[in-house]
Amino acid sequence: MKQQTNRAVIDRTIAPTLRPVEHISFVAPSAHPLKNGAVLYFRYGLQNETSKIELHFAAGSANDDPISVSLCAGLLINGTQNQTAKQIQKALDAVGAYYDVSLSQETTVVTLYALKDQLLKAYRVFHDSLFGASFPQKELNELVHERQQKFRVQQQKVSFLAQRLFQRSLFAGSIYAQQIQLEDFKRADRSAIMAFHQQHYLKGLKKVFLIGDISAAHFDTFLGLLNEYQSEIPKRTAFEWKPEAGSTHIEQVAALQSAVRIGRPLFNKTHPDFCAFSVLNTILGDYFGSRLMSNIREDKGYTYGIGSHIVENSKFGYFVIGTEVGVQTRTATFLEIQKEFERLQNEPVSNAELELVKSYLMGQLLKSADGPYAMLDLFANVETLGLDLSFYDHYIAEIKAVDAKKLQELAKQYLNWDQMLIISAG
Amino acid sequence: MIHFERFTLENGLRVLFHKEPSTPMAVVNLLYDVGARDENPKQTGFAHLFEHLMFGGSVHIPDFDAPLQAAGGQSNAFTSNDITNYYDVLPAHNLDTALWLESDRMRSLAFTPKSLEVQRQVVIEEFKQRYLNQPYGDTWLQLRPLAYQKHPYRWATIGKNIKHIADATMDDVRAFFQKHYHPSNAILCIVGNFELAEIQQKVAYFFGDIPAQIKVERKLPQEPIQKRLRQKVIVRKVPADSFYYAFQMGKRLDNDYYLADLLSDHIGNEKTGLLFIELQRKKRLVSEITAYITGSIDNGLFVITGKINPKRTLMELDDALWPLLEKYKGKKMSKSALQQLILKLQTAKAFQDQGLLNRAMNLSFFELLGDAELINKESERFTSIQTADLQTYAQQLFDKNRCALLQIQAQLP
Numbered sequence: 001m002k003q004q005t006n007r008a009v010i011d012r013t014i015a016p017t018l019r020p021v022e023h024i025s026f027v028a029p030s031a032h033p034l035k036n037g038a039v040l041y042f043r044y045g046l047q048n049e050t051s052k053i054e055l056h057f058a059a060g061s062a063n064d065d066p067i068s069v070s071l072c073a074g075l076l077i078n079g080t081q082n083q084t085a086k087q088i089q090k091a092l093d094a095v096g097a098y099y100d101v102s103l104s105q106e107t108t109v110v111t112l113y114a115l116k117d118q119l120l121k122a123y124r125v126f127h128d129s130l131f132g133a134s135f136p137q138k139e140l141n142e143l144v145h146e147r148q149q150k151f152r153v154q155q156q157k158v159s160f161l162a163q164r165l166f167q168r169s170l171f172a173g174s175i176y177a178q179q180i181q182l183e184d185f186k187r188a189d190r191s192a193i194m195a196f197h198q199q200h201y202l203k204g205l206k207k208v209f210l211i212g213d214i215s216a217a218h219f220d221t222f223l224g225l226l227n228e229y230q231s232e233i234p235k236r237t238a239f240e241w242k243p244e245a246g247s248t249h250i251e252q253v254a255a256l257q258s259a260v261r262i263g264r265p266l267f268n269k270t271h272p273d274f275c276a277f278s279v280l281n282t283i284l285g286d287y288f289g290s291r292l293m294s295n296i297r298e299d300k301g302y303t304y305g306i307g308s309h310i311v312e313n314s315k316f317g318y319f320v321i322g323t324e325v326g327v328q329t330r331t332a333t334f335l336e337i338q339k340e341f342e343r344l345q346n347e348p349v350s351n352a353e354l355e356l357v358k359s360y361l362m363g364q365l366l367k368s369a370d371g372p373y374a375m376l377d378l379f380a381n382v383e384t385l386g387l388d389l390s391f392y393d394h395y396i397a398e399i400k401a402v403d404a405k406k407l408q409e410l411a412k413q414y415l416n417w418d419q420m421l422i423i424s425a426g
Numbered sequence: 427m428i429h430f431e432r433f434t435l436e437n438g439l440r441v442l443f444h445k446e447p448s449t450p451m452a453v454v455n456l457l458y459d460v461g462a463r464d465e466n467p468k469q470t471g472f473a474h475l476f477e478h479l480m481f482g483g484s485v486h487i488p489d490f491d492a493p494l495q496a497a498g499g500q501s502n503a504f505t506s507n508d509i510t511n512y513y514d515v516l517p518a519h520n521l522d523t524a525l526w527l528e529s530d531r532m533r534s535l536a537f538t539p540k541s542l543e544v545q546r547q548v549v550i551e552e553f554k555q556r557y558l559n560q561p562y563g564d565t566w567l568q569l570r571p572l573a574y575q576k577h578p579y580r581w582a583t584i585g586k587n588i589k590h591i592a593d594a595t596m597d598d599v600r601a602f603f604q605k606h607y608h609p610s611n612a613i614l615c616i617v618g619n620f621e622l623a624e625i626q627q628k629v630a631y632f633f634g635d636i637p638a639q640i641k642v643e644r645k646l647p648q649e650p651i652q653k654r655l656r657q658k659v660i661v662r663k664v665p666a667d668s669f670y671y672a673f674q675m676g677k678r679l680d681n682d683y684y685l686a687d688l689l690s691d692h693i694g695n696e697k698t699g700l701l702f703i704e705l706q707r708k709k710r711l712v713s714e715i716t717a718y719i720t721g722s723i724d725n726g727l728f729v730i731t732g733k734i735n736p737k738r739t740l741m742e743l744d745d746a747l748w749p750l751l752e753k754y755k756g757k758k759m760s761k762s763a764l765q766q767l768i769l770k771l772q773t774a775k776a777f778q779d780q781g782l783l784n785r786a787m788n789l790s791f792f793e794l795l796g797d798a799e800l801i802n803k804e805s806e807r808f809t810s811i812q813t814a815d816l817q818t819y820a821q822q823l824f825d826k827n828r829c830a831l832l833q834i835q836a837q838l839p
Contacts, residue, residue, distance in 0.1 A: 010631065012486035012530050016522035018497050047448075049776045089697040094762075096769035115773050142707070149713035149733060152665035156561040254663070256554040288500070289491050301547025304555050324555050356496045363498015363517050370451050373780070426559070 021362040024369050024396070026389040028379055029209070035227040036205060041383075042219065043211040043376050051116040051212020052373075053123055053222075054380075058232065059200035060106040062175045067184040068192040069200075071143060073101050073108050075193065076201070077125075078139040080132030085139055088129045097122035105176055106313050107206070116212040120221055127225050130201060135194055148185045155182070158259035159324060161250050161425035166261035169421050170318060173242040205229040207383070211376055239315050241265045247422035258330045258426030262337060263320035264419055268312035269385050273410060275398030277310070280407050282357050283349060284308050284340060284415070285321060289356070291340050292321070300336070302329040314384055319414070327426055334422070344411035348404035358399055365392065427802055428779065430615075430789055431622050435630060437638035438610025442789050442798050443625045444617045446782060452518040452618035455786035456528050459613075459794060460606035461508040462585075463578040463646060463724065471585020474505040475549050475594060476602055480512065482541035485534040490527055497523040505583050508723045509794065513783060518618045522628065529632040532612065535603055537596060549591050553584050561664045562834065572658050573672045573727055573830035577649040608639040615790045617782050649674070649725050652828040659740075659833045666713065667734040669743060670832040672727040673823055675719065679795055683721065684807045685819040686728050688767050690717040692759060692816075694730070701730065704750055711735060711743045723795065727830075728823060740833045751824040759813045768808050775805070 029041040061069050077099070078085040092099055097114040099122075114122045154160045164179055171177040208226055210219075243265055249258075267274060285292040285308030292306045306323035325333045368374055369392075382391045430444040465472045480503065481490045494501050499516025501524075514524040557563045566582050574580035585591055614633070616625055652674055676682025693700040694717030701715045715732030730747070734740055778784050792800040 010635070012526070012533075015487075015493050016520070016526050018523065019517075019519045021498055021517055048780060050780060086697055086703070089695075093695075093698060093766045093770060096766070096773040098770075098773065113773065113777060115769075115776060118769075118773075145735075146713050149666055149735075153561050153733075156663075156665065158559065256559045257551070287495060288502075289489075289495050297548055298544060301544040302551065304548055304552035324551075324559070326551055326554065356492060359498050360495040360500075363495075363520075364500070366498065366517050367451055367500075367515060370449050370782075371780070 018359070020359060021366050024366055024392070026369060026378065026392050027375055028389050029211075029376060032223060034205070034208075034223075034229065036203070036229045036231045038205045038207050038226075038229065038232065040208045040210060040223065040226055041376070041379070043209075043372050044213050046211070046213050046372050048213075049115045050113070051119040051214055052111060052113050052210075053119060054209040055110045056206045056208070057108045057110070057201050058106070058204040058206050059108040059196070060104050062105045062178065062237070063200055064196050065192065066178045066180045067188060068196050069108075070103060070180060071140065071147070071188055072193045072196045072201075073103050074143050074147070075135055075139055076101065076110070076133060076197075077129035078133075078143075079136040080129055080134050082132070083129065085136075088125060091125045092122055095121045095125075097125075099126070104313070116214050119212060119214060120218045123222065123225065127228075131228070133197055135190055135197070137190055140188060140190055140193070144185050144188045148182065151180070151182055151185070158252055158255055158257060158426035161252070162259035162261050162423050165248060165250060165425070166263065166320070166421065166423040169244040169248070169423065170263065170265065172244045174239055175237060176239070203230045203232055206232065209376055209380060211372060241316070243421055245419060245421050248424075250423075250425035252426045255327060255426035257324045258327050258424045259322075259324050260330065260333065261320055261322055261423045262420050263318055264414070264421060266310060266317045266319040266414065268314075268317040269382065269387060269391060271317075273414075274310075274317075275395050276402045276406055277410055277414065278395075279354075279357060279361065279399060279402050280344065280410050280415075281308055281310055281319070282361060283353065283407070284344065287357070287360060291343070292337065295340060296323070296325075296333055296336050300329070300332075302326060302333050302336075312385070324426075330424060330426075338417045341411065341415040341417055344415060345408060349407050351404075354404060354407075361399055362396070365396070428785055428789065430798055431625075432793075432798065433626060435609060435634055437634070437636055438608075438641070439629075439633050439636070440613045440793060441625075441629050442613065442615040442793055443620070443622055444615065444785060444789060445620065445622075446617055446785075447619045449619060449782060450518055451782065452516055452521045452524070452616065452620070453782045453786040454514040454516075454521070454524040454528060455615040455617075455783070455790050456512045456532075457613045457615075457787075457790040457794060458510045458512075458606060459611045459641075460510050461506050462581060462583040463507050464606065464644065465578065465581075467578070467581070469590055469594070469598060470581045471549070471583070471591045472594065472598070472602055473510055474583045474585070475545065475591055476599065477503050477505045477510050477512075478545040478549060479537070479541060479599060480531055480535065482538065482545065483536045484527075484531040485536050487527060487530050488536070490531065493523055494527060499524060506722075507579050507583055509791070511787060511790070513786065515783060518620070521616070521618065521620070522632075525628055525632040528614075529636065532607060532609065532633070533636045535607070537600060537603075539596060542594070542596060542599060546591055546594060549584075550588055553588055553591070557582075557584060562662070562668060565668075565670065565832065565834065568658065568660060569670050569672060569830065569832045572656055572832055573674075574649050576647040577724060578646060579649070579722060579724065605642060609633065609636050610639060610641040613790045613793050615786045615793075617786045646724065652830070655826050655829050655831065657831040657833070659835060661835045661837050663837045664834060665836060666736070667740050667836050668834045669732060669734070669740055671730040671747070672830045672832070673729075673825070674828045675726050675728045675823060677725055678721060678723045679800075681807075681815075682819070683719070683726070684811060685816055686719045686726075686823065687721075687771070688764070688808070688811065689816060689820055689823065690719050690728060691767050691770070692763065693717050693754065700750070700754060701732070705732075705743065705746060709746055711738045711746060740835065744831075748826065755817070755821045755824060758817045761813055764811070764813050764816070768811075771808060772805060
């Protein structure tokens with residue numbers, strides 16, 4: 001079919017009229033308490049075949065010796081008394097499922113993806129393997145060996161070196177500063193891994209997110225299985241910031257680029273300044289048109305990319321700028337970042353820039369709320385902090401309300417070059 | 427099933443529309459039928475450098491990104507050896523903004539010396555970040571010219587070397603735009619909760635007055651069937667020796683592609699694949715090994731790659747791999763194994779199809795291949811495969827004479 005072309009002459013210099021995002025509705029999943037005190041959150045109504053179950057265990061890298069934590073996560077379904085790792089994997093393959101484990105400081109998240117009629121079968125495979133996990137010494141040896149090799153490759157990356165030193169310095173003196181070293185693989189200890197599994201997996205289930213149009217019968221079976229996890233024994237670890245400020249460079253003689261991390265302790269969504277600071281952070285470095293991108297990439301061409309972020313966990317948050325720049329322009333980049341801090345402190349953000357960023361953030365929030373999977377993620381992000389979806393209504397109101405004066409105050413309070421931890425490698 | 431409508435403007439622009447009632451967002455995907463394979467061998471890396479310049483402003487709009495961000499949207503792009511693909515995701519009620527921006531940069535890009543200078547620099551930093559300053563980062567820069575001797579797949583999208591990018595002139599850039607950026611060389615796909623008539627009207631309004639231009643016919647030298655094994659050894663400061671066995675395979679739409687996709691999963695899977703079981707676990711030659719296909723539009727590559735264990739050698743691996751592949755050729759896959767592989771692919775596809783952007787990109791890509799409807803026929807192409815087909819194909823594929831072997835040796839400290 002040929003379309004008749006509209007020959008009306010258009011004035012291309014005039015931008016189409018924009019309309020703001022007016023309303024976003026947030027939908028909470030249904031909550032089902034489990035016997036161990038954890039909660040199963042369930043979302044259905046997808047109108048497609050996909051489904052996913054996500055299990056959050058209190059088994060993050062800060063929960064114990066990081067080498068045991070990491071190896072335990074890697075061996076969860078690698079053998080029971082009756083089944084080998086290969087048989088378990090084959091059982092997952094047979095139902096077309098994908099399995100993923102992701103480890104953070106506080107939590108290990110296990111995710112299973114499958115078509116909705118297969119998810120329960122996939123979960124049963126995981127469940128039986130987790131509860132019966134025997135951590136065969138042979139599998140442990142193999143994993144240690146593979147991880148060692150991968151670690152050696154990582155050690156050659158400037159981004160890896162900079163990120164690790166940044167974390168160690170930022171979290172100095174706390175359990176969050178613990179990191180795996182190459183030598184640690186030599187002391188991998190099966191009994192420590194088994195003890196961690198007992199304590200942090202079988203008794204460590206914190207919450208479950210289940211999504212998909214699964215049948216009522218399957219849902220009930222899920223509930224039954226999830227109720228087999230034992231009570232969580234909460235172990236509270238105190239945390240106090242004692243960051244090392246100042247600047248450290250790791251010299252890598254042959255490097256063409258330096259990886260850079262610049263940051264400081266901050267806060268998470270529970271803090272009254274969070275929403276307004278999000279706006280400031282976006283202006284500085286969290287979108288393509290940000291000041292750091294405009295200056296350091298689009299004006300100077302020093303880097304392929306630069307960004308600033310707020311990283312959160314349940315107790316705290318931190319602020320970090322990350323980039324990889326040509327070795328010769330590293331110092332110049334530092335100066336430009338410092339200049340951008342000072343500009344935010346000394347000059348009010350123009351109305352045009354502020355309005356653009358506000359609209360951008362609203363559009364991005366609309367996108368983050370688009371579809372059941374995205375909505376469940378939004379929910380999970382606040383649930384972890386003890387908040388609920390009303391946070392986002394608050395966030396919208398705060399974004400709309402923030403003005404240039406407030407942003408300048410926040411820049412003076414939080415974006416001081418002297419208070420930054422500055423790490424580079426390369 | 428992904429339903430879509432299709433229409434063509436008088437100037438040759440092909441348009442696809444996929445209605446998704448459940449979303450408040452819109453996706454505008456614009457695929458240009460130009461990739462690194464269309465570059466002059468003396469000016470490689472151009473398609474990708476050009477992708478960067480497309481964000482430098484057009485004649486009527488000084489800044490591409492700002493109006494889109496003000497509309498609550500976001501944009502990005504990628505360049506491959508085959509295509510250059512731009513996309514905008516924004517709240518549906520501001521769809522016009524994306525169409526206005528995309529149509530203006532298709533019509534007339536603003537070329538400023540500053541933009542060229544800066545983006546040249548940015549791409550050089552990208553070259554360093556991704557290819558030069560990473561362990562094993564330059565593998566594909568080395569492997570491509572080994573596996574391809576005639577076809578322009580012999581260079582990577584980033585370019586053969588930094589010099590080609592550093593030397594790009596304003597005239598080169600203008601000529602590239604003239605040749606490749608016009609309506610009949612593009613496919614536009616819009617996804618969102620709209621009506622067809624509305625889309626037809628808007629697209630005609632914004633894109634209708636862009637002058638038509640004749641699509642340049644592509645005449646690429648095709649890669650001849652390889653007659654003998656090609657092997658190259660390079661020494662790098664890396665922690666472990668590594669290897670890349672690249673076998674010649676067919677085009678994206680050939681049956682080869684589907685057979686090779688299944689074979690690569692079957693032998694390459696972690697924990698259950700033949701390569702892992704035999705070479706990693708039983709013979710303990712490697713610390714990792716996998717197989718995958720490149721999936722390019724013209725003849726692609728089936729790659730077996732991994733890293734050698736300390737105290738074992740590339741030669742030991744080579745001595746073990748070939749007999750293993752020979753043995754594999756003699757064994758027919760079980761029906762249940764085939765069904766499992768297909769179920770896994772279907773599961774992965776169901777998840778991919780969830781994303782609006784994915785749907786828009788795939789519709790555009792299949793339209794480029796000949797018909798967007800192919801998106802709905804992919805599954806059938808897999809399910810119609812028989813185990814005997816896979817065996818016959820394995821016998822043809824794993825031919826030592828049609829293999830390019832790149833070995834990276836760790837430099838001794």
